Amino acid sequence: MGLRLEPEPGGDGRSLAELRARWRSASLAAGWRFPSDWALPEVDTVCAALLRRGAAEIPIAGLARARAAAGAGLAETLADLAALHAVITPPGDSGGLVSPDVDALPSRLLRVAALAWAEVAMDKLATTEVIDPLTGLPTASYLRTRLRELYGRPAHQVSEDHTLLVVSVDLSGVTGWSRLTAMILIAEALRVVFDGGESIAKLGPSTVAAAVPRDGRIAAKAVMLRRELHERLSVDDQLESVSPPKIKLVRLPATHDSACDLLQRLART
Secondary structure, eight states: OOOOOOOOTTSOOOOHHHHHHHHHHHHHHTTOSOGGGTOOHHHHHHHHHHHTTOOOHHHHHHHHHHHHHTTOOHHHHHHHHHHHHHHHSOOGGGTTOOOOOGGGSOHHHHHHHHHHHHHHHHHHHHHHHHBOTTTOOBBHHHHHHHHHHHHTSTTOOHHHHEEEEEEEOOOTTOOHHHHHHHHHHHHHHHHHHOOSSOEEEEEETTEEEEEEEOSTTHHHHHHHHHHHHHHHHHTOGGGTTSOOOEEEEEEOOSSHHHHHHHHHHHHTO
16 A cells, blocks of 8 residues: 545645645654755655545655665664654544654555665665775775676686786884875876776775786786886875885686685785
8 A cells, every 4th residue: 555645624735845844844843853854856746646536656766776876774764754654644633743654654665665775775885885984996896796607608718818916015113194195196197097997996994906807908007007107106295205116917816716715815915
């Protein structure tokens, strides 16, 4: 059973502005934390669907996704939906009081909203996990996934066709902004040199790597990378104490599990 607006006795229903205002008031009373964040375009879409006496599952799902994208938690999203349900439900024996109750939501509507919210929340979580916020490079988890795809190809010898180019820098005596700047500049250099779809990732606090094809260009790419690293790191006076980054080619092992172990070891270098 979906969510529908029942006309009030003796009336023709409510205007969109009135319905939205009553919903907002009920939601705030139920504990919505930040009043300025409540209004979204999807709110009006839901109200419009209800005023047309139509099913609201699709607009409700859109609102749940928007709530998740805006940072609202699942409990807060469902409590807001319960406030709407309380506003449009005939008062019955409640004496006209609005009493939001998540348990009173129709089960189908609860499921639609929860799944839509979770869809966006999980996408945000996945993005957070695979992107390093400092350098903007994917993390080791992303590289593990890309390597799994390579190892999963039939009759494909990964160790023969690809290798890991690893860049590590000694930042043991560097602190604060200088340490952050060094890693940002190193990431920029890798993106400039490996711009042909190679998988680049940050493995650890001072180590990045790229899974690159074993072809005739790899030596030239390594030379280009060394030049790019030198140009970037040498122009910053705060990085004078940083030793030149080390670049090495590391052979990939025969299995994906072994490759994951290799990435863990490299992250500690």
